[in-house]
Amino acid sequence: MLPGGEPSQAAGAARAQAPTLMKAVRTHGRGGPAQLFYETAPVPKLAPGDALVRVYATGITPAELTWDASYRNPDGSARIPGTPGHEVSGIVAALTPEAAGIAIGDAVYGLTDFPRDGAAAEYVAVPAANLAPKPRSLDYSRAAAVPLSALTAWQALFDHGRLEAGRRVLIHGAAGGVGTFAVQLARWRGAQVIVTASPRNAEFLRKLGADQVIDYTAVRFEEWVRDADLVLDTVGGNTLDRSWGVLHRGGTLVSIVEPVSENKPGELGVRGIFFIVEPNRGELTEITRLIDAGTLKPVVAEIVPLARAREAFERGAGGHTRGKIVLKVRD
Numbered sequence: 001m002l003p004g005g006e007p008s009q010a011a012g013a014a015r016a017q018a019p020t021l022m023k024a025v026r027t028h029g030r031g032g033p034a035q036l037f038y039e040t041a042p043v044p045k046l047a048p049g050d051a052l053v054r055v056y057a058t059g060i061t062p063a064e065l066t067w068d069a070s071y072r073n074p075d076g077s078a079r080i081p082g083t084p085g086h087e088v089s090g091i092v093a094a095l096t097p098e099a100a101g102i103a104i105g106d107a108v109y110g111l112t113d114f115p116r117d118g119a120a121a122e123y124v125a126v127p128a129a130n131l132a133p134k135p136r137s138l139d140y141s142r143a144a145a146v147p148l149s150a151l152t153a154w155q156a157l158f159d160h161g162r163l164e165a166g167r168r169v170l171i172h173g174a175a176g177g178v179g180t181f182a183v184q185l186a187r188w189r190g191a192q193v194i195v196t197a198s199p200r201n202a203e204f205l206r207k208l209g210a211d212q213v214i215d216y217t218a219v220r221f222e223e224w225v226r227d228a229d230l231v232l233d234t235v236g237g238n239t240l241d242r243s244w245g246v247l248h249r250g251g252t253l254v255s256i257v258e259p260v261s262e263n264k265p266g267e268l269g270v271r272g273i274f275f276i277v278e279p280n281r282g283e284l285t286e287i288t289r290l291i292d293a294g295t296l297k298p299v300v301a302e303i304v305p306l307a308r309a310r311e312a313f314e315r316g317a318g319g320h321t322r323g324k325i326v327l328k329v330r331d
Contacts, residue, residue: 019043024121025309025327026081032065033313038306041083044117044125051102051128052094055329056140058119059087059177060309061148062316062325069114084313085120085327086112089134089143099128101281107134111147111279119144120309120327130279135291138298145177145298145324150287152277153181153232156254157189160273161230165190170225170246173234174210175201177324178256180299182232183208188295194228196221196239201322208299222246233257244268299323 024041046052064070064084073079089109092102102108110131112118117125134143156178157163169186173179174195186193187209194212195205202213214221220242227248233240236257243253244261249269253260260272290296301323304312309327316325 022122023306024083025085025306026083027065027070028081030065030071033310033317035065036084036310036313037081038309041081041121043123044121046094046096046125048096049098049127049129050096050125051092051099051108051131053088053090053108053119053124053126053131054093055088055090055119055122055124057089057144057303057329058085058327059144059146059148059324060085060120060312060316060327061087061177062313064114064118065313065317067114072115074113074115079115079117083117083119083121083124084309085118086114087144087147087149088112088119088124088126089140090119090124090329092131093123095128102128102131107140108132109134109143109147110281110284111151111277113279114276120306120329122329127279129281132281132284132288135288137292137294141303141326141328142298142300144326145300146181146287146291147279147284148277149177149324150181150185150296150298151280151283152178152256153185154283154287155275155277155280156232156256157182157185157230160275161232161252161254163189163191163230166192167229168192168194168227169230169232170221170228170243171195171210171232171234172221172239172243174205174213175322176234177299177321178234179232180208180323181296182234183210184296188290191230194225204322227251230254244270244272301325303328 092106108131195210196216225246228246231243231253233255247270252271255274259274265272301321303326306329
């Protein structure tokens with residue numbers, strides 16, 4: 001019997017085939033990658049509405065080791081040891097009766113909830129509503145680079161930034177995981193795309209769809225950009241503070257790294273928004289369609305075996321990675 005209710009015969013058979021133990025990467029405390037260990041762990045139990053996914057790959061976000069949600073359960077209690085990795089691609093191994101929209105054996109990908117164990121493991125329990133069909137044009141490793149980054153870019157540009165055709169958008173950190181999707185999505189929407197980047201990424205970003213690349217190592221972007229409709233900041237700090245002045249009155253600054261000033265928006269007549277990405281099957285399904293149509297493509301910096309997760313997180317924490325680092329769980 002599956003946790004959460006009585007399974008169908010097929011679901012029961014699929015659950016019976018899953019082992020009770022698995023290999024996983026787990027955090028044993030705060031302290032960054034040094035606290036990550038590759039070890040044996042229990043296969044997760046399912047809550048009502050969950051799917052058990054046999055993980056093939058997971059995308060990592062190095063900053064997640066600094067998030068409180070990485071060490072706490074939804075009720076606020078401590079979750080140590082815990083498993084990182086909140087982007088998953090794999091195959092549905094089992095479902096609870098409340099789960100809808102997917103079936104056992106489906107190839108899926110999605111964004112897991114942050115205050116739960118992630119997908120740097122052989123199995124992960126995910127709300128079925130968070131999963132969408134995996135793009136047929138991508139293998140599992142490349143698909144795992146999509147959910148968090150692409151959904152963040154989509155929600156920043158369209159849900160919060162209200163970006164429309166003909167508008168001007170400035171994207172900071174454009175060569176990163178979120179930035180590479182934001183450039184492509186903004187181009188698809190028909191916006192004028194301006195980005196800040198180092199010289200080594202200039203031609204790469206032009207090929208993704210950037211109209212103008214500003215070398216942040218040589219010039220100050222606020223001296224080159226005026227009257228932008230939208231700024232998407234993936235860097236924070238001084239870059240965020242200097243971005244207010246490039247907006248026209250009525251423009252919007254969206255940050256995904258830190259809360260924005262409470263005073264600046266009112267003083268300048270602009271909007272300031274900080275948000276945390278949320279799972280969304282509908283948006284992820286549209287992203288799948290764009291990928292399979294050739295309009296959108298993930299950028300993968302490196303694919304690393306699950307057992308070398310600590311090394312992957314260390315490399316990602318160094319910054320300036322082009323695209324996403326992915327952990328490969330199985331072939």
